[in-house]
Amino acid sequence: MTTETETRQRAALKIISSPENYKVCESCESIVTSRVATCPSCSGYRFDPSPARVSEHARELAGRERQSVVEEDFL
Numbered sequence: 001m002t003t004e005t006e007t008r009q010r011a012a013l014k015i016i017s018s019p020e021n022y023k024v025c026e027s028c029e030s031i032v033t034s035r036v037a038t039c040p041s042c043s044g045y046r047f048d049p050s051p052a053r054v055s056e057h058a059r060e061l062a063g064r065e066r067q068s069v070v071e072e073d074f075l
Helices: 004-017 051-062
Strands: 022-025 031-033
Touching (some): 004 051, 022 051, 031 051
Antiparallel strands (some): 022 031
């Protein structure tokens, strides 16, 4: 069984391997795909698309517990 930490680390590796496909929401700091116009988490519309910022933030998120509320939390 995969732990949440392992899942987060795998997601971070995917993002770090192609940071140009992602951007960081300036409102809630979620990492989203580059094609979205508004953040699905907070409806924000300001993003930092720089690959360095995306990679740095992915590393940071992979190393800590999830702090955001997701759909599964409501089930």
